[in-house]
Amino acid sequence: MAVAPDTAADLVYQIFDLQRAVRCISAVNVRGQDTGVALQGVLRFVGEGETRATQLAERLGVSAPVLSRHIADLEEHGLVVRRQDPDDGRAQLVALTPQGAEKLRRIEEQRTAVLQDYLRDWSEQDAGHTAKTLRRLTESLKKSARATAAVATNEHKPLEESLNG
Numbered sequence: 001m002a003v004a005p006d007t008a009a010d011l012v013y014q015i016f017d018l019q020r021a022v023r024c025i026s027a028v029n030v031r032g033q034d035t036g037v038a039l040q041g042v043l044r045f046v047g048e049g050e051t052r053a054t055q056l057a058e059r060l061g062v063s064a065p066v067l068s069r070h071i072a073d074l075e076e077h078g079l080v081v082r083r084q085d086p087d088d089g090r091a092q093l094v095a096l097t098p099q100g101a102e103k104l105r106r107i108e109e110q111r112t113a114v115l116q117d118y119l120r121d122w123s124e125q126d127a128g129h130t131a132k133t134l135r136r137l138t139e140s141l142k143k144s145a146r147a148t149a150a151v152a153t154n155e156h157k158p159l160e161e162s163l164n165g
Contacts, residue, residue, distance in 0.1 A: 025114065040107055042070045043096070046080055047104045050095035053082070079103055 003011075026037045045056055057067040071094055074080040079100030085091035096104065119127060 025118070039070055039073055042067070043074060043079060043100060043104050043107070046074075046094050046096055047101065050093050052085060053092045053094050056094060074100070077103075 023037070026040075041060065042056070045051070045059060053067060053071065054064065057064050060067065062070075071080060071082060075082065078097055080094055081097055082092045082094050085093050
């Protein structure tokens with residue numbers, strides 16, 4: 001059964017409201033730190049494993065020049081390293097340094113503690129159910145975004161190539 005327009009509109013509002021609340025909490029929690037919210041976001045994704053800078057930019061939804069500045073800042077702090085991709089000399093791979101991994105661990109511990117404090121009146125069951133629902137929502141949105149991107153990409157290919165590839 002499809003989601004009703006009013007329900008979808010409410011969900012959009014709730015998602016944006018959640019984003020605003022998370023941004024406000026993040027802004028308060030990064031005061032006085034050497035890495036802001038944007039750099040911490042980059043650090044988080046790099047922490048998932050060495051990756052190409054172009055894939056990282058795409059995943060973060062930022063342009064290559066913006067990501068390059070973020071990576072340069074993180075490099076300056078000794079938190080990430082860049083190296084040439086051995087499979088493609090034009091591309092760069094980005095990875096955490098041991099110092100970066102430790103920084104990320106401390107950031108995630110702090111975020112966890114803050115959220116635990118903010119949700120102290122929640123039950124474990126409520127928090128687990130919410131996490132499960134958010135994971136499902138995220139996966140549905142990612143799947144739809146990938147499908148939309150694939151259609152858009154195929155629209156730019158010659159018809160024969162789209163049908164065969």
